Amino acid sequence: MSKPSEPRDSRDVSRWDIETDVVVVGLGCAGAAATLEATGAGAEVVVLERASGGGGTSAMSGGVIYLGGGTPIQRACGFEDSPEEMFEYLMASLGPRPDEAKVRAYCEGSVAHFDWFVEHGVRFKAAFYPHYSGEPPTDDGLVYSGTENAYPYDEVARPAPRGHVPQIEGKAGALLMQTLLAAVERTAARVVTDGRCETLVVDPPGAVVGVVARLDGRERVVRARRGVVLAAGGFINNRAMVETYAPRLLRCKFRVGAEGDDGSGIRMGMGAGGAAINMDMGSVSLPLIPPKKLQKGILVNAHGQRFINEDAYYGRLGEYALLRHDGRAFLVLDNATFERPEVDREVAGVGETIEELERELGLPEGSLQATVALYNRHAERGEDPVFRKAREWVVPLIESPFGALDCTTENSLYAVFTLGGLRTTVDGEVLTPDGDVIPGLFAAGRTTAGLSAPGYSSGISIGDGTFFGRRAGRRAAGRRS
Numbered sequence: 070m071s072k073p074s075e076p077r078d079s080r081d082v083s084r085w086d087i088e089t090d091v092v093v094v095g096l097g098c099a100g101a102a103a104t105l106e107a108t109g110a111g112a113e114v115v116v117l118e119r120a121s122g123g124g125g126t127s128a129m130s131g132g133v134i135y136l137g138g139g140t141p142i143q144r145a146c147g148f149e150d151s152p153e154e155m156f157e158y159l160m161a162s163l164g165p166r167p168d169e170a171k172v173r174a175y176c177e178g179s180v181a182h183f184d185w186f187v188e189h190g191v192r193f194k195a196a197f198y199p200h201y202s203g204e205p206p207t208d209d210g211l212v213y214s215g216t217e218n219a220y221p222y223d224e225v226a227r228p229a230p231r232g233h234v235p236q237i238e239g240k241a242g243a244l245l246m247q248t249l250l251a252a253v254e255r256t257a258a259r260v261v262t263d264g265r266c267e268t269l270v271v272d273p274p275g276a277v278v279g280v281v282a283r284l285d286g287r288e289r290v291v292r293a294r295r296g297v298v299l300a301a302g303g304f305i306n307n308r309a310m311v312e313t314y315a316p317r318l319l320r321c322k323f324r325v326g327a328e329g330d331d332g333s334g335i336r337m338g339m340g341a342g343g344a345a346i347n348m349d350m351g352s353v354s355l356p357l358i359p360p361k362k363l364q365k366g367i368l369v370n371a372h373g374q375r376f377i378n379e380d381a382y383y384g385r386l387g388e389y390a391l392l393r394h395d396g397r398a399f400l401v402l403d404n405a406t407f408e409r410p411e412v413d414r415e416v417a418g419v420g421e422t423i424e425e426l427e428r429e430l431g432l433p434e435g436s437l438q439a440t441v442a443l444y445n446r447h448a449e450r451g452e453d454p455v456f457r458k459a460r461e462w463v464v465p466l467i468e469s470p471f472g473a474l475d476c477t478t479e480n481s482l483y484a485v486f487t488l489g490g491l492r493t494t495v496d497g498e499v500l501t502p503d504g505d506v507i508p509g510l511f512a513a514g515r516t517t518a519g520l521s522a523p524g525y526s527s528g529i530s531i532g533d534g535t536f537f538g539r540r541a542g543r544r545a546a547g548r549r550s
């Protein structure tokens with residue numbers, strides 16, 4: 070099902086089964102943040118969660134949170150950062166037209182948002198993990214989680230690691246959600262599990278005044294006096310929606326997200342008149358490393374040509390490989406640079422010469438030979454003038470035998486989830502295609518487009534989900550209908 074969900078007309082509601090100030094739909098990171106702030110602002114809150122417990126995709130995640138501007142962890146690890154540097158990086162990296170107001174608010178509020186996690190019991194170890202970008206296998210609290218320290222963004226803003234990870238070895242997402250859910254339990258919010266929200270209730274001509282939910286096998290109508298916050302995740306597990314809006318993501322075998330990522334929140338919002346934007350966008354991860362040594366290879370497409378600096382963040386590599394090069398990519402290495410990748414990756418071809426390897430990979434005659442010759446010519450001097458890979462990863466590929474690791478979508482791990490969703494204001498109010506606020510309707514997390522756009526960095530999803538989830542919860546709590 071990919072259609073918007075038709076809302077119920079409030080004139081057809083004969084009585085409300087439950088009445089409250091704010092209804093939060095979904096208890097992942099965005100729903101938890103909205104609940105904590107709405108209750109903190111004095112609102113009565115009912116949370117509807119379709120699973121038998123909260124957590125959602127947030128609990129399955131790596132738990133990396135994109136925070137910066139000079140957090141205590143960044144400072145303790147010896148990194149200088151400022152809201153302005155963070156803003157410059159995000160504005161440059163997040164797609165062709167990032168939402169400037171949201172990026173600005175997010176950067177300026179980032180240190181305070183870090184403090185909010187700590188206040189709610191999340192612990193971060195003041196130690197930097199240097200070996201690769203993304204989720205560390207240790208309990209270290211800080212990593213690079215984007216392309217801050219590689220071309221082109223190292224020239225846009227002073228690089229600083231901004232991936233903050235709750236202190237645990239692995240399963241940081243589960244720990245993060247355990248901690249936030251425990252904080253929700255300490256509030257007066259009423260959490261209803263096994264409670265699937267089916268549609269919104271609307272007062273003509275369009276204000277949202279409640280929801281229809283299925284509880285204990287029965288339909289219940291819940292009145293929300295101040296507002297409804299949709300925080301029901303993305304749509305990677307709704308095949309019809311992915312086919313309609315983001316068909317290229319279907320090329321990837323590893324589509325990641327909890328069962329609830331079926332787009333119901335987005336469809337409810339659209340049914341009430343909300344605009345959905347960036348719906349073709351996804352976070353596409355193509356991890357080449359660890360080990361980091363593999364960055365010394367060159368990534369080529371089906372034309373035997375390079376298309377990116379191989380030291381870029383895995384989300385950028387994946388986006389380029391899938392969205393711009395049709396998911397046809399090979400990592401070419403020589404005997405000196407080859408090492409088994411930690412990610413399970415097949416060898417696509419080997420050859421005593423580059424010419425032989427080119428034939429084995431089925432690349433156009435002369436294409437890979439020309440690419441390697443050009444690369445080696447500059448690599449002799451440790452330079453990569455074409456894609457500007459950092460000097461420490463640039464060595465000529467000259468030692469036989471040569472090989473290529475398979476980075477095609479068919480034979481390789483590309484992990485994807487959706488980034489598109491409802492268009493919202495900085496305070497989580499859902500907007501119509503004309504830019505008007507829908508009274509009483511709020512959204513956060515992957516139900517919205519949030520900050521996400523092409524150029525995603527790890528940690529932005531939990532980061533914007535909680536940051537704008539908090540603002541949505543506060544704004545809903547403060548609304549008078």
Ligand SMILES: Cc1cc2nc3c(=O)[nH]c(=O)nc-3n(C[C@H](O)[C@H](O)[C@H](O)COP(=O)(O)OP(=O)(O)OC[C@H]3O[C@@H](n4cnc5c(N)ncnc54)[C@H](O)[C@@H]3O)c2cc1C
Pocket residue numbers: 094095096097098099100117118119120122123124125126127128129130131132133134135204264265266267300301302303325326327328329330331333334486513514515516527528529530531532534
């Ligand atoms: C393996 C993996 C690793 C990741 N690592 C990171 C990372 O390190 N950092 C990062 O920022 N992002 C990461 N992500 C992405 C990130 O986890 C998600 O995008 C983010 O957690 C989404 O949060 P959310 O609150 O919007 O949705 P969710 O956490 O999915 O919560 C939505 C909740 O709504 C419920 N729900 C859905 N529909 C309904 C309904 N109709 N009625 C009632 N309840 C409903 C669901 O059951 C769910 O509990 C990762 C994702 C995966 C899969």
